[in-house]
Amino acid sequence: MPARQAVSQVDVQHVKQMVLGRLYGRVALPELVGLDDPFSAVYTLLKQTVSSNEGNSALVLGPRGSGKSAIIDRCLDLLKRQHGATSSAKYYVVRLNGFVHTNDRLALRDIARQLLITQDLEHILIGSFADAFTYILNLLRSNFEESGAVPPVVFVLEEFDLLAQHPKQSLLYTLFDIAQSHQTPIAVIGLTARIDVMDLLEKRVKSRFSHRQIYVRSVQTLEQFKRIAQIALQINTDHNVSAEYASEFNQKVDQLLASDSVVSYMEHLFDFGKDVRQLLQTLASSISQLSVASPFPQLAPLTACMEREMQSAKLQILANISVLELCLIIAMKSLVQLGSTKYNFEMVYDEYKTFMSRHMMAVAAGGAMKIYKKPVALKAFETLIELEIVRPLSSVEGGAAFGRNDLLAGTAAGNRVPKEYRMVQLMLEPGQVMELAADRPDIPAVIRRWAQQ
Numbered sequence: 001m002p003a004r005q006a007v008s009q010v011d012v013q014h015v016k017q018m019v020l021g022r023l024y025g026r027v028a029l030p031e032l033v034g035l036d037d038p039f040s041a042v043y044t045l046l047k048q049t050v051s052s053n054e055g056n057s058a059l060v061l062g063p064r065g066s067g068k069s070a071i072i073d074r075c076l077d078l079l080k081r082q083h084g085a086t087s088s089a090k091y092y093v094v095r096l097n098g099f100v101h102t103n104d105r106l107a108l109r110d111i112a113r114q115l116l117i118t119q120d121l122e123h124i125l126i127g128s129f130a131d132a133f134t135y136i137l138n139l140l141r142s143n144f145e146e147s148g149a150v151p152p153v154v155f156v157l158e159e160f161d162l163l164a165q166h167p168k169q170s171l172l173y174t175l176f177d178i179a180q181s182h183q184t185p186i187a188v189i190g191l192t193a194r195i196d197v198m199d200l201l202e203k204r205v206k207s208r209f210s211h212r213q214i215y216v217r218s219v220q221t222l223e224q225f226k227r228i229a230q231i232a233l234q235i236n237t238d239h240n241v242s243a244e245y246a247s248e249f250n251q252k253v254d255q256l257l258a259s260d261s262v263v264s265y266m267e268h269l270f271d272f273g274k275d276v277r278q279l280l281q282t283l284a285s286s287i288s289q290l291s292v293a294s295p296f297p298q299l300a301p302l303t304a305c306m307e308r309e310m311q312s313a314k315l316q317i318l319a320n321i322s323v324l325e326l327c328l329i330i331a332m333k334s335l336v337q338l339g340s341t342k343y344n345f346e347m348v349y350d351e352y353k354t355f356m357s358r359h360m361m362a363v364a365a366g367g368a369m370k371i372y373k374k375p376v377a378l379k380a381f382e383t384l385i386e387l388e389i390v391r392p393l394s395s396v397e398g399g400a401a402f403g404r405n406d407l408l409a410g411t412a413a414g415n416r417v418p419k420e421y422r423m424v425q426l427m428l429e430p431g432q433v434m435e436l437a438a439d440r441p442d443i444p445a446v447i448r449r450w451a452q453q
């Protein structure tokens with residue numbers, strides 16, 4: 001096999017910058033996965049404004065990180081390329097963000113800046129929003145004396161629900177009003193993760209809005225989730241890097257994404273919220289250390305980052321478990337300290353019940369607590385297995401052949417042993433259980449002390 005040519009410093013730096021840009025959301029991913037419908041709805045609407053001078057308004061609704069901004073960016077990018085090729089007429093894009101533009105004055109100033117209005121506007125900012133906005137549009141019109149018309153303007157309103165918190169909603173009213181009146185070709189696209197956003201709009205604002213709502217769903221399948229990881233990491237020769245480097249880089253990406261630890265991390269993320277942004281940011285750890293000496297993505301830094309992420313995700317879940325679930329965890333810690341390396345629900349419940357009965361007075365005095373009946377405790381125990389805080393033991397380890405799904409569903413070999421008797425193991429260290437109980441002001445002090453024993 002011929003020796004591989006050394007990768008140049010320029011190539012590595014270029015790839016590193018470009019891929020990290022994608023992973024941190026500064027550079028668009030080369031493809032939108034599973035978002036064809038919302039993409040074409042937004043594109044059609046923007047095209048009507050930019051090419052046919054129509055007024056339009058719409059809300060793009062979807063969970064955080066589901067790709068709402070990515071859809072808008074891609075539509076604008078496509079329009080720019082098409083428009084640039086077919087027409088010399090100009091259009092503008094104005095971006096506002098509810099986090100940044102916390103009042104209408106700030107928004108107005110930025111609208112003027114983005115429309116390249118250089119005149120001093122301080123004197124008009126004291127009047128009404130509508131007057132000031134009309135003044136800005138007139139200034140814009142005067143820049144296009146030949147046509148005498150205001151060119152199309154696309155308003156992208158990120159964190160739309162926060163813009164709806166402005167007093168009187170003058171900004172939204174004015175924009176929707178102009179979009180509806182068709183006198184000036186503007187498109188107003190609001191982006192938000194609040195599905196109830198319509199309830200935030202005042203009646204007069206609603207009356208000016210087109211009521212067009214475009215829904216963006218989170219990634220639907222694990223395959224799509226994996227595909228996003230792949231397109232975010234892969235490079236091609238258009239990126240001004242040698243074909244040899246690009247091809248080997250992409251092979252390494254595929255190997256990395258096929259490794260057991262990465263696959264199970266992606267499955268975990270998909271099961272617990274399908275958070276694309278977190279997936280991309282975790283993958284950045286395999287890219288941030290690229291260098292001429294190590295020009296391909298490596299598994300080791302990624303594994304370390306995934307472990308940290310899993311750990312902190314688990315801690316977050318743990319902070320929200322119910323008091324009964326916490327008591328069962330403490331009971332398991334107790335069993336471990338008594339020398340049991342494996343135990344089943346019956347043993348755990350027994351330990352829990354014994355402690356609670358012995359300390360009933362103190363427990364009841366510390367808050368409205370009772371001894372939960374066995375079926376309720378079994379449900380809580382199953383939740384701990386689903387959350388992977390408790391691990392079912394395999395046949396070799398526990399004496400019966402079953403896994404997590406068998407134990408939960410009562411299927412396969414696990415079926416032979418009633419679920420109350422199947423052996424399990426707590427996945428927390430005693431110190432972690434102590435910290436967990438110490439951080440819970442809502443449990444009686446006696447239970448906190450039980451955890452500290």
Ligand SMILES: Nc1ncnc2c1ncn2[C@@H]1O[C@H](COP(=O)(O)OP(=O)(O)OP(=O)(O)O)[C@@H](O)[C@H]1O
Pocket residue numbers: 022023024025028029031032033034035062063064065066067068069070071192193219228276277280
């Ligand atoms: N289906 C998808 N296909 C391709 N990339 C996606 C997809 N979903 C999310 N992404 C990527 O995830 C990142 C976050 O997406 P984006 O910023 O568009 O989300 P958002 O819905 O606007 O989030 P927020 O509500 O927090 O503003 C971006 O890098 C985007 O490219």
